Amino acid sequence: MKNFVSAADVADIDSLVQSALAYKADPLKDKLLGANKRVGMLFLNPSMRTRLSTQIAAQNLGAEAIVFNVDKEGWALEFEEEAIMSGNTVEHVKDAAPIMGKYFDILCIRTFPSLQNKEDDYSELYINQFIKYSGIPVVSLESATLHPLQSLTDIITMTEVLGKTARKPKVVLSWAPHVKALPQCVANSFSQWVNAWGKADFVITHPEDYELDTKFTRGATITHTQDEALKDADFVYVKNWSTYTDYGKIYNNDPEWMLTNEKMKATNNAKVMHCLPVRRNVELSDEILDGASSIVTQEASNRVWAAQAVLADLLRGKK
Amino acid sequence: MKNFVSAADVADIDSLVQSALAYKADPLKDKLLGANKRVGMLFLNPSMRTRLSTQIAAQNLGAEAIVFNVDKEGWALEFEEEAIMSGNTVEHVKDAAPIMGKYFDILCIRTFPSLQNKEDDYSELYINQFIKYSGIPVVSLESATLHPLQSLTDIITMTEVLGKTARKPKVVLSWAPHVKALPQCVANSFSQWVNAWGKADFVITHPEDYELDTKFTRGATITHTQDEALKDADFVYVKNWSTYTDYGKIYNNDPEWMLTNEKMKATNNAKVMHCLPVRRNVELSDEILDGASSIVTQEASNRVWAAQAVLADLLRGKK
């Protein structure tokens, strides 16, 4: 693995999942792997779970993590080639990234989409410029269109829940209402990873006009009828996203799309997943989140092991 | 000790004071106690001494401290049960706290009062929700109504100054003017701890209308005459607070309440204390702060040992 920004960077998802579960069983088993290695964590946007779990993962491997909130502790970066920097951006990624490459062994970056311009966001300019110019392995802490550490965690958590079950689970990604226009990252990424994993019957359900980019969803069954999707589901992944086609809009915010215990009766005692943060009683109800079907805490705590498996793989590659 | 949010959490204050003084004499004597333990430090509000001293205390114990400025690096949390989160809050403490409980061994939290609604603030909803949902020991880095690490430090510092003196000291908490409406935390907490300590003649003096909650002050002598309070005092603890009864107001800001060397003549060569930060020449004069009676630097430097004693006790409990 050279970088970790997409499922496409991972040759063998199952092997990475097993590595993560081994760290969960014995967090300090590779305490010397990261000795005298340095992990830079650059945030262009807020983060809680991703930030903390990645710091902890680095510590578990004996590596030094250094956090830098670029937007708050530094200044605005420029990403466009040949920019004449007479505006608000203070430093070009072409100058900043090579230095990060000298200071760190692995560079982790969070950078959200603008939701203003689809072409710009979907070009993943920001993270790609860091890859191009830093010269060291880059780990996405969520980028404009994908959130691979979250998706790896999701696969780890489903693997854990399934245990030794041989049966192919039915996995449903179900759109949910929200008050803000959110990125498609988590939905895109979950779709990409579940498809690449190849071990589930995968159904995506959302209102009309919320179609995701087919390059991520291809292989999944897509329906606008939530009830139909939920039938016999083993896992229901709940998430809001804004429109992709007419980019970054809220077309329909029907509260009927919020999951309820009543709707869950159609499932196969499904487990409910969410990447968090979640708007309670808007995106997902108290009754679901506080009930027995929710595995969101397990999922979030697995973030540590996902990050640790990824950092370990990259550190091993550097030896 | 299960949590550290109030004097009521401490079975034996003197024993905790002695533990702190032992760390002051030999900071690294328990360098292995915190090995592979993780202390999360969550800030919903600014902090300097509390932040730095707690980080240092964790390091002295060999534990990993991770700081997270929730308000700046993350997003606004919701604390009300059954909230419909269609407003500004992005994540519920019911979802965030259990994850902190998975990531960390001890959770430290700073959360100020709003000073808008007495019932809300005095219910200590924020820190209580973290205790309820995190499942790990919680340490207050100052909450809506109390600041126990400061108060423990204050007792440590008085114990140090008293040395082997057998005499019961006269301790005076004296209200001081300020330009802003401040919380009652430090005054409440100092009162609670000095009363629980039980080793002082304790007098509180403030202008009319600045009565504190009697659940903290009960046991102290209260007077509106500062001169009378200062007579023969051994320690004068200076602090501003806003009104408690008609909540969060400034009723009287009489500069005559500022301590002076002239007023200090009535004391028994008293030592002057303050939690800091202090507004010089508003709350406390240069002549006092720069004079021989001030022990505010000693007090602030003892913050490290107070935090170290508390973290050590909680880490021992976890073994």
Added chain:
Amino acid sequence: MKNFVSAADVADIDSLVQSALAYKADPLKDKLLGANKRVGMLFLNPSMRTRLSTQIAAQNLGAEAIVFNVDKEGWALEFEEEAIMSGNTVEHVKDAAPIMGKYFDILCIRTFPSLQNKEDDYSELYINQFIKYSGIPVVSLESATLHPLQSLTDIITMTEVLGKTARKPKVVLSWAPHVKALPQCVANSFSQWVNAWGKADFVITHPEDYELDTKFTRGATITHTQDEALKDADFVYVKNWSTYTDYGKIYNNDPEWMLTNEKMKATNNAKVMHCLPVRRNVELSDEILDGASSIVTQEASNRVWAAQAVLADLLRGKK
């Protein structure tokens, strides 16, 4: 060395340069020097390279670095003696600095000039107050008028490029256009250090009205003709600064002052330096920054070794 805020603090620049280059060759050779020592890093202003390189330098020496963004994680400090603090400042440096002196072994501080009042800025009140009241060695992470870690890095980098050449190089500091009024710090500091180093023919070129303080430039040749300055240059240090005489203004922003490959033909295959961040195609062109003459990445990566040499010297002094 007692503090590190100016070239005047360094008895032997060459020896410090050699110490830095020795760390570059073997970063962990003094991994035990900083054991159980604590480096406080206080930021009153943003920072990227200085922040990260100093953290890394401390780690390489086995010391604990603690970062505190005073402006964002704490509150506004007061620096004026005898201030009546009824305004926006919350804590006086007279109270904060002695505590930092108790918490840390070395105190590093970044504090920018206001560019409003020359006398205030050039008195270096802020950093001098920290020196006066902290009681421990103070390292400037850039102050109102100087940036010594940058200048040491610049000397290190020129020494590296020169290698075993016996010839005295021609070093040119060339003013460049910018969109904002910037401090004179880097230009002052580079001038002070190159003069103190004494191993170069030093020429400063800038438009009329951009004269720097002669206490830093004395010894250098100053010309308003850039072409003349560039002739046979071995190093061209590019940097914008605002006016010093009529303080903090932009008098002339002639884009003709931007360096080009065409202009570089007059030099002796000079290497181009800049402290970064740089406004591309305003202050310095893509063709220069992306070309073979630029050594800005090498320069920025040397920041680690400069900081490490300085911290090591101060830590040795503390033993």
